[in-house]
Amino acid sequence: MVYTRVAQENLYKLFHPRPVYIVAAGTPEKHSFMAIAWLSPLSEDPPRIMAAFGKESFTYQLIKEHGVFSVNILDVKEYEFIFKAGTVSGKDVDKEKLLGAKLVYTDTGAPRLEKPEPIAWVEAKVFKILDDVAEDVDLVIADILAAYAKPKLFNERYGWVLKEARIPLHVSGRVFTTISGFYMARG
Numbered sequence: 110m111v112y113t114r115v116a117q118e119n120l121y122k123l124f125h126p127r128p129v130y131i132v133a134a135g136t137p138e139k140h141s142f143m144a145i146a147w148l149s150p151l152s153e154d155p156p157r158i159m160a161a162f163g164k165e166s167f168t169y170q171l172i173k174e175h176g177v178f179s180v181n182i183l184d185v186k187e188y189e190f191i192f193k194a195g196t197v198s199g200k201d202v203d204k205e206k207l208l209g210a211k212l213v214y215t216d217t218g219a220p221r222l223e224k225p226e227p228i229a230w231v232e233a234k235v236f237k238i239l240d241d242v243a244e245d246v247d248l249v250i251a252d253i254l255a256a257y258a259k260p261k262l263f264n265e266r267y268g269w270v271l272k273e274a275r276i277p278l279h280v281s282g283r284v285f286t287t288i289s290g291f292y293m294a295r296g
């Protein structure tokens with residue numbers, strides 16, 4: 110079998126497709142949201158997530174300022190919205206207006222998406238930020254304060270109802286896919 114060495118700038122593609130989310134932060138006066146694929150569960154006790162945020166991202170600046178944010182899970186049909194949220198910065202424009210989105214403010218203070226309508230969202234509070242792990246990103250570790258999902262799409266016993274829930278997965282660049290198979294290990 111022949112293998113070719115993968116160039117540094119393409120290494121991330123080996124780890125995709127992976128779910129892509131919309132992280133939102135800020136206040137009614139100053140807010141933003143962004144696409145994020147490098148976000149993962151970290152622990153169950155306590156429930157924590159971790160995410161790599163580009164140091165320059167405006168959403169990340171707002172997360173540092175306010176300490177709370179939301180992670181919104183959309184249907185794959187929103188791939189254009191996700192791509193735009195991931196290619197325009199809220200530093201320069203009001204992304205909510207530009208993309209025709211609507212943010213609402215949760216009890217934890219973080220905004221979440223109402224439009225496009227998420228299939229689930231997580232509210233999170235920063236626990237720790239590691240700002241010396243890379244040149245391009247900081248690692249944000251956050252506590253999950255609350256999480257909500259559409260019961261038709263998410264089953265507390267089995268997880269996502271895969272026939273119905275079409276989680277967007279980012280392949281690379283402008284390309285997205287969704288879950289297309291179902292395999293149950295006999296164990």
Ligand SMILES: Cc1cc2nc3c(=O)[nH]c(=O)nc-3n(C[C@H](O)[C@H](O)[C@H](O)COP(=O)(O)O)c2cc1C
Nearest residue numbers: 143144145146147162163166167168195197198199
């Ligand atoms: C599919 C996709 C996935 C992305 N994943 C990440 C990510 O994991 N971390 C990150 O910092 N930026 C990621 N980005 C880039 C940000 O979404 C982008 O820099 C965005 O414009 C930041 O907006 P803001 O400046 O308003 O926060 C991704 C972009 C796309 C299109």
